[in-house]
Amino acid sequence: MATPTKPRGVFCAALTPVHDDLSPNHAAFTKHCQALLNDGLTGIALLGTTGEANSFSTAERQGLLEAALKAGIAPEKLLPGTGVTALTETVALTRHALSVGVTNVVMLPPFYYKNVTDEGLFASYAEVAERVGDSRLGIVLYHIPQFSTVPIPHDVIERLMTRYPGTFVGIKDSAGDIKNMLAMVERFPDFSVLAGADPLMLPLLQQGGAGAITATTNLVGADLAFVYKHFNDPSRKDQVEAAQARVVAGRNRASTYAQMASLKALVAERHGDQGWLNMRPPLVKLTEEERAALLAS
Template sequence: MDRPIAGVFCASVTPVTADLAPDHAAFVAHCRHLIEQGCDGVALLGTTGEANSFSGSERKALLEAAVSAGIAPDRLLPGTGVAAWSETVDLTRHALSLGVTRVVMLPPFYYKGISDDGLFAAYAEIAERVADPRLKVVLYHIPQFSGVPITFPVIERLRARYPDTFVGIKDSSGELNNMLALVERFPNFSVLAGADPLMLPLLRQGGAGCITATSNLVASDLAFIFRNHADPAKAAEVDAAQARVVAARTRVSQFAQIASIKTLLARSTGHANWANLRPPLLPLTAAEAAEL
């Protein structure tokens, strides 16, 4: 099966300084650590990365910092989808100007209850205006946050008109059956799990990997699972790694997930600033942090 994008991609958190500015140096160091741990790439500026709490200029500067520091552009999958499709075009063009050809794209998410025709029109407008054959888009299906589900008919229409552009989907609905149905219906399309524990069962049915939050903490286990899930000789090791992934995901789900991941990174790195979040998100309380 030809999967245009495959592997373990970390839905990276975004470090911020005490005055809540993006911390470029800490982010670059985190990217390097994730790649050393076995991640195939870093999906920055998504939900876990607090993307919608950053301006367009801040998002561009973070991506520029990563590329300027030597993180290979083909290792980066920035989130470029915002409520205004014209700004999505701008962020996507900016990524391409840096040699970053793969992006993760939310649907326009402010208006709810939009038709399939409307959603298709928005994505088509973006593709037409970016007009760059290098572009590879991973659609971002997270209806519990966006309020705008990406339906199968919309994917079908986008694949028919732009088969070389819309090449995959990050499914963060948490519904394995939906992911498996996507694999079955859309050959040569990368279906990536948005929840860490679901990567393994998805891989076993033809999935392409994951873009997940807990990979900030257990990247090496996810990478081991991805590379060895089909090897019967490694079955016990894969099961053990999967158990650690599930335990880590359960751990960071006791309290607010992003704050929990950042709290644990602050502890593991020794840098207290990792615990900072941009309002309206807040750090864990002292009691929550202690229990975590």
Template sequence: MKDALFGGVNAAVLTAMTPDLSPDPARMAGHAKWLLANGCNGLGVLGTTGEANSFGLHERKQILEGLIENGIPASAMMPGTGTASLTDTVELTLHAKAQGCRGVLVLPPFYYKNPSDDGLFAWFSEVIQRVGGGIAIYLYHFPQQSAVPFSLDLIGRLLKAFPGAVKGVKDSSGDYANMKAMIDAFAKDGFEVYSGSDEYVQRILAEGGAGCITAASNANSHWGGIVYAKRTGAEADAAQQVLTATRKAATSAPLIPGLREIIARSTGDDGWRTIRPPHLKLGKAQADAVWAAWQAAGALPLPGLGVKAAAE
């Protein structure tokens, strides 16, 4: 897809924390800079992997502002701003717009289950009208986590009612048929479809999708960058095999603490293991197993990210 705002590889960035569980934007920015230098075209911050819903409203603003203060371009970031509250979602989206972000990723209101498409349309209509334009809205389709899916009919209604406001979707369902249906229905009109699953990167690009926004990109972005640049051929095929293998490795343990373990061992920075409850650090057996799985996938050591690089 041409002219996609976040076309390419976007990491769903881990949120660094201090020992007292406060956000640590400086450490997070260091990781973000490495990602942008190693295959990432953009950064999905404050999403599921970033534990956004474990942070309060003021903390989420602090993290975004801190990243910008530490040298991460606002234009490279797609912050998650969706909450169960209409007014909090609007406030976070307006804040992201004021910082210079080009787009935000918005969960549906997820506390009340089984809302109708009419109810979701009304909710998003309020968000879009209150935000008032100037920033692209990306829908976050993750029914396994939110329990509130986006139907094709709902997406079509939003696109018709608010031309240019809803720019795309991140599909974390793992259901490629659903991603393809979104591409077939809406990509011709510039709607950007991003896979949340690394195993589909090459395929979604070939079929008209915009790229990916994935958790494993925290550590496999080097190979994602190759797939995005090359698309086809032996080098792209080999890189896609690494993406597929690392996705399997990442999901062999609890995803977020497992990725924190990989970054902690790769940098020599134990602080990356700090995580907010209800998530917990991995035990030694799980930590050793997930490290071994990433090694078996052919991804370790991570290019340019080692203890020496971190110390410098």
């Protein structure tokens, strides 16, 4: 079985295709994951915000992870999201990942209750670690307060790393604040700080960051992978800057309208599969007018 490592590189926050009846489309999902790996990405971060994870049941999430493995994707290439509001379901999803050989997971804080104290947040993550009780487990914290409204303070990170050495291996920071990321790089040198916003990966790497988990890699993964591979090579400076410019342009294009619906519209074009337009409510696809304007941009 794979063993947990501190994740480094470029991981795609993969979209999740659904059939017309809104059930997960395993065949389209695994085809897309394989295309992303062919783009040169380090791995796939499935079932996160971009993957509409919180619209899927525990069984559906487990089925998607198993489908990726059945399609031949190596366990060490996968970073499934396992954090949900219910403690016992977070434990179940995390145990399931370990049971199929996937040792690193991305974990949201419990996000229904607001104004959660540092003690409550620490207790929640600690309880998961205790109940799973597996030395193979590597947890990547997921800091996205604009969605979760539960930020992950640095003091909580330090307590978790001290109490469970080797278990809390990194963080995906999707708040868009480069200063927060750089502060973590400085305070926690043995911790993978991964940018959740494509344009911030390069400045983060230049200061010792570990890479990125981003949505736009569904479209521009090859460029972001190139930036990661060559960011520290002076002879490739112009090529890195050109690739970075394409990454930023791709992100801006996908943000013209609702981001996830826009990404699905663009991925539908990439794969020639209009089924990718489907979204599970409450999210909705772009209007025909919006999609035409996006594709023409």
